[in-house]
Amino acid sequence: MSKEVLITVCTGTGGIASGGEDVLAAFREALSSAGITASCRERCRVQRVGCKGFCSQDVLVDVAVNGAITTYRKVRPDMVARIVSEHIVAGMPVAEWVVDGSYHAFHEKQKKVVLSHCGVIDPEEIQSYRAVGGYGAAERAVLSMTPEEIIAVIKRSRLRGRGGGGFPTGLKWELCARHTADTKYVVCNGNESDPGAFMDTSLMEGDPHSVIEGMIICAKAVGSHRGYIYTKAEYALAVKRLNRAIEHCYAAGFLGKGIFGSDFDFDVEVFPAPGAFVCGEATALLRSLEGKRGMPSAKIWRTAEKGLWNKPTVLNNVETFANIPKIIEKGSQWFSRLGTERSGGTKVFSLSGKVRNTGLIEVPIGTTLREIIFDIGGGIEGGKACKGVHIGGPTGGCIPAARFDMEVDYESLAQAGSMMGSGGMVVLDETSCIVDTTRFFVGVIQGESCGKCAPCRIGTKRMLEILERIAGGRAKEGDLELLEELAHSIRETSLCGLGMTAPNPVLSTLRYFRDEYEEHIRRKRCRAAVCKALLTYSVVESACTGCGACKRVCPADAIRGTRKKPHRIDANLCVRCGTCLDACKFNAIMKV
Amino acid sequence: MSTTVTLRIDGRNVTVEKFSTILDAARTLEIPIPTLCHHPDLVPYGGCRLCLVEIKGAPRPVASCTTFVKDGLEVTTSSPRLERLRKTTLELILSDHPRDCMTCERAGDCKLQELAYFYGIRDPRFEGERRIYRTKDKNPCIARDMEKCILCGLCVRVCDEIQGVAAIDFAYRGFRTMVTPPFERELDCEFCGQCVAVCPTGALTGAMWAQKGRQDMRDVETICPYCGCGCTLTLHIRRNEVIRVSSRRETLNEGWLCAKGRFGYEFIHRTDRLKKPLVRIVPKSEAAALVKSGWSHERAASFFREVSWDDALDLVAARLGEIKERHGSDAIGGISSARCTNEENYLFQKFIRGAIGTNNVDHCARY
Numbered sequence: 001m002s003k004e005v006l007i008t009v010c011t012g013t014g015g016i017a018s019g020g021e022d023v024l025a026a027f028r029e030a031l032s033s034a035g036i037t038a039s040c041r042e043r044c045r046v047q048r049v050g051c052k053g054f055c056s057q058d059v060l061v062d063v064a065v066n067g068a069i070t071t072y073r074k075v076r077p078d079m080v081a082r083i084v085s086e087h088i089v090a091g092m093p094v095a096e097w098v099v100d101g102s103y104h105a106f107h108e109k110q111k112k113v114v115l116s117h118c119g120v121i122d123p124e125e126i127q128s129y130r131a132v133g134g135y136g137a138a139e140r141a142v143l144s145m146t147p148e149e150i151i152a153v154i155k156r157s158r159l160r161g162r163g164g165g166g167f168p169t170g171l172k173w174e175l176c177a178r179h180t181a182d183t184k185y186v187v188c189n190g191n192e193s194d195p196g197a198f199m200d201t202s203l204m205e206g207d208p209h210s211v212i213e214g215m216i217i218c219a220k221a222v223g224s225h226r227g228y229i230y231t232k233a234e235y236a237l238a239v240k241r242l243n244r245a246i247e248h249c250y251a252a253g254f255l256g257k258g259i260f261g262s263d264f265d266f267d268v269e270v271f272p273a274p275g276a277f278v279c280g281e282a283t284a285l286l287r288s289l290e291g292k293r294g295m296p297s298a299k300i301w302r303t304a305e306k307g308l309w310n311k312p313t314v315l316n317n318v319e320t321f322a323n324i325p326k327i328i329e330k331g332s333q334w335f336s337r338l339g340t341e342r343s344g345g346t347k348v349f350s351l352s353g354k355v356r357n358t359g360l361i362e363v364p365i366g367t368t369l370r371e372i373i374f375d376i377g378g379g380i381e382g383g384k385a386c387k388g389v390h391i392g393g394p395t396g397g398c399i400p401a402a403r404f405d406m407e408v409d410y411e412s413l414a415q416a417g418s419m420m421g422s423g424g425m426v427v428l429d430e431t432s433c434i435v436d437t438t439r440f441f442v443g444v445i446q447g448e449s450c451g452k453c454a455p456c457r458i459g460t461k462r463m464l465e466i467l468e469r470i471a472g473g474r475a476k477e478g479d480l481e482l483l484e485e486l487a488h489s490i491r492e493t494s495l496c497g498l499g500m501t502a503p504n505p506v507l508s509t510l511r512y513f514r515d516e517y518e519e520h521i522r523r524k525r526c527r528a529a530v531c532k533a534l535l536t537y538s539v540v541e542s543a544c545t546g547c548g549a550c551k552r553v554c555p556a557d558a559i560r561g562t563r564k565k566p567h568r569i570d571a572n573l574c575v576r577c578g579t580c581l582d583a584c585k586f587n588a589i590m591k592v
Numbered sequence: 593m594s595t596t597v598t599l600r601i602d603g604r605n606v607t608v609e610k611f612s613t614i615l616d617a618a619r620t621l622e623i624p625i626p627t628l629c630h631h632p633d634l635v636p637y638g639g640c641r642l643c644l645v646e647i648k649g650a651p652r653p654v655a656s657c658t659t660f661v662k663d664g665l666e667v668t669t670s671s672p673r674l675e676r677l678r679k680t681t682l683e684l685i686l687s688d689h690p691r692d693c694m695t696c697e698r699a700g701d702c703k704l705q706e707l708a709y710f711y712g713i714r715d716p717r718f719e720g721e722r723r724i725y726r727t728k729d730k731n732p733c734i735a736r737d738m739e740k741c742i743l744c745g746l747c748v749r750v751c752d753e754i755q756g757v758a759a760i761d762f763a764y765r766g767f768r769t770m771v772t773p774p775f776e777r778e779l780d781c782e783f784c785g786q787c788v789a790v791c792p793t794g795a796l797t798g799a800m801w802a803q804k805g806r807q808d809m810r811d812v813e814t815i816c817p818y819c820g821c822g823c824t825l826t827l828h829i830r831r832n833e834v835i836r837v838s839s840r841r842e843t844l845n846e847g848w849l850c851a852k853g854r855f856g857y858e859f860i861h862r863t864d865r866l867k868k869p870l871v872r873i874v875p876k877s878e879a880a881a882l883v884k885s886g887w888s889h890e891r892a893a894s895f896f897r898e899v900s901w902d903d904a905l906d907l908v909a910a911r912l913g914e915i916k917e918r919h920g921s922d923a924i925g926g927i928s929s930a931r932c933t934n935e936e937n938y939l940f941q942k943f944i945r946g947a948i949g950t951n952n953v954d955h956c957a958r959y
Binding site: 276278293295297298300446447448449450451452453454455457458459460461462465482485486489491492493494495500 | 636637638639640641644652653655658659660676677680681684685687688717718720721742743745761762764765766767768769
């Protein structure tokens with residue numbers, strides 16, 4: 001029987017971390033051994049692909065036999081031989097390793113536009129991208145569309161900046177196109193730095209060509225001949241795959257002089273940046289690209305007028321550029337219908353935290369949080385109560401579970417005290433302490449403030465100190481009011497977007513979870529049992545067998561008791577490290 | 593197209609050049625707006641956030657130093673909200689500032705102290721960690737006390753934009769951000785002290801100013817004696833001693849000085865400073881032998897005799913005449929100095945060429 005087999009292995013950063021490269025090698029080896037290849041007789045290929053999205057199930061492997069796809073989860077190299085012999089050779093999928101219902105639920109409500117090729121094509125081979133229609137849109141834009149036509153299509157699509165600001169992309173291009181200058185630049189912002197965010201890196205790793213294609217179309221629209229992709233040097237895989245993609249483009253004549261046989265020139269270069277959170281801010285990014293310290297400056301001029309080296313510049317996010325080829329290909333109407341009235345298309349989020357299915361997701365703008373967290377994310381692990389979701393990175397805000405019926409778009413998030421940001425979503429459950437989470441995010445912001453303006457540099461430090469006092473049980477009456485006033489003041493006085501949004505985690509949680517703060521201050525109690533200073537460890541006498549395991553591991557000698565009798569913890573000596581809790585086999589240690 | 597813009601500030605109309613900032617416009621009306629990071633000769637920065645103003649229709653206050661004027665803008669420079677925000681920002685700055693105004697070199701001449709005074713901040717509401725930097729530079733000119741630095745960036749910018757040296761820049765991020773020479777080494781620059789002149793606090797001061805006095809100073813304007821530029825100096829004098837040198841922005845040199853002009857004033861009060869002409873009484877060859885045999889500095893002074901200017905010039909004239917007589921004019925040459933004025937240098941070459949009769953005359957900037 002003749003078969004056509006295609007095996008795709010996830011080799012995104014998450015996939016590689018879980019052993020994707022080893023799995024890939026194992027498949028190649030298993031298939032190249034003569035017997036198996038002979039029994040397949042026909043084409044049998046193994047291909048690396050970018051992130052498939054469902055990172056908590058990595059390494060994910062799709063086995064397509066005559067187009068019928070079976071997905072395996074958590075594949076290890078030692079599982080490869082059996083998959084090959086039972087599934088590919090004998091035609092019987094290994095049922096116990098195939099993904100379960102949660103995999104399908106994870107994908108059901110998603111709408112993949114930007115990520116449509118991610119996890120499907122080989123990011124390291126341009127033919128793979130060409131095979132799914134890649135560079136068709138750029139070719140059409142360069143050869144048969146005028147700049148005005150391109151801009152009109154993008155404007156009609158209602159695409160808005162996916163970096164979080166939400167500025168209408170078509171309008172941005174139009175502003176830049178309007179300016180006459182000897183040089184213009186197209187810059188791609190790939191400086192994704194939010195903890196828990198991996199949308200842009202997954203795109204750059206999984207589908208680098210779509211970003212480059214988007215930049216080519218933009219260059220044609222605004223009349224630029226020079227582009228830069230600014231990404232962090234730590235994103236080594238993204239840098240490598242982007243560079244390889246660029247190399248392939250030059251060889252194919254899609255970049256360089258006279259691209260696609262036209263008289264239009266466009267060059268692209270990757271700038272592996274030293275990396276700082278604040279360099280995601282437009283003015284700081286451009287200064288950094290110029291070789292200066294990445295520090296924001298007052299937006300006296302629009303970037304479209306005076307950007308990089310004071311020349312008109314279009315600065316868009318990775319995801320924004322990756323949307324462009326699809327819009328040119330399928331039309332603005334198709335795209336705008338996907339979203340809401342004010343913004344078209346989809347948005348990629350990285351879903352993480354206490355949710356069952358973590359990973360990279362893409363949903364139409366306007367999808368409700370409930371659908372995202374409970375349908376796609378599968379709800380909370382262990383049936384615990386969901387507390388809320390933190391959206392938009394460290395400078396985003398927390399939205400309580402009670403408001404999960406809210407549709408996600410730029411305006412509704414801002415109204416709820418959060419922001420789209422770059423699209424990180426961290427789900428919190430009843431074991432997450434609001435004070436502790438907020439303290440974490442403010443700590444990130446404080447460490448990443450560029451130091452230029454006093455409200456951000458010192459103000460976030462003082463906010464952090466107040467939060468530390470609250471978490472440490474050292475807060476006094478009035479601290480909460482001081483924190484709130486300070487937060488408002490920082491928002492109003494800071495220089496750049498980072499400072500202006502820095503108080504978001506504080507203000508949004510004070511708005512929805514004020515009782516938890518008050519409980520920390522007045523009752524010295526942390527209901528999630530997270531804030532160490534407020535915890536008490538004690539022994540449940542009825543469950544304690546007096547085995548002495550806790551006593552042996554306690555580093556502070558705080559546990560007393562004789563064998564076979566219930567032990568006791570001396571609260572004055574206890575350092576609340578939790579070692580006893582882990583050591584007890586009888587659930588006899590309780591923390592409150 | 594009109595090159596001016598008319599706007600309203602605090603209810604008063606003002607017409608200014610296009611591309612002026614709101615701060616510029618307010619200052620033409622003599623409306624006081626507090627600033628810490630602004631300098632009229634440097635590129636607007638917008639770091640201190642004290643010059644915030646409200647614009648009618650704008651959702652949040654804007655920094656007046658980095659916002660261009662526009663026709664019809666309605667600007668408010670002071671309101672309960674603005675003053676509250678300014679006070680909070682000041683409190684934040686002061687919460688990370690040593691409270692040692694009693695012994696600070698800048699007291700009385702410190703912008704931060706003045707603003708704290710105006711806003712009546714005695715105890716900032718925010719308490720917490722303060723940056724501690726204990727190491728001190730060893731150079732004799734510029735004393736850095738980085739605990740007092742408010743990171744306004746004036747020193748960094750003046751060093752780059754005016755002096756073109758860029759000896760210092762920002763390092764680190766967040767609360768730990770600091771202004772420092774490369775790799776946190778000792779300051780090793782031209783020591784022009786432009787940074788000291790623009791520093792609004794006691795972070796940068798003249799090392800030799802220390803404990804020489806802050807009040808009851810008399811200011812005397814003079815011209816710098818060092819070179820032909822002719823910078824105007826202001827000597828700050830206390831108890832008949834020059835204790836500091838500065839320069840006003842309204843001068844030809846726009847207030848900028850070099851290391852010599854700013855810090856090279858100690859010679860004025862040196863006891864061994866030459867004030868009258870000396871004539872050698874012990875021949876040079878004998879003097880060298882005596883010094884070699886261990887004569888002290890004081891005793892060596894006795895090689896010379898103090899004379900009046902007339903006597904000294906008579907001697908020089910007589911000797912030059914003798915040499916010219918015996919060896920001819922070309923045996924004499926003259927070298928003058930860039931420290932002299934054009935007029936002095938002109939007269940000098942005239943003397944060498946006309947009176948001595950030789951073209952052997954030169955000077956570091958060449959005739």
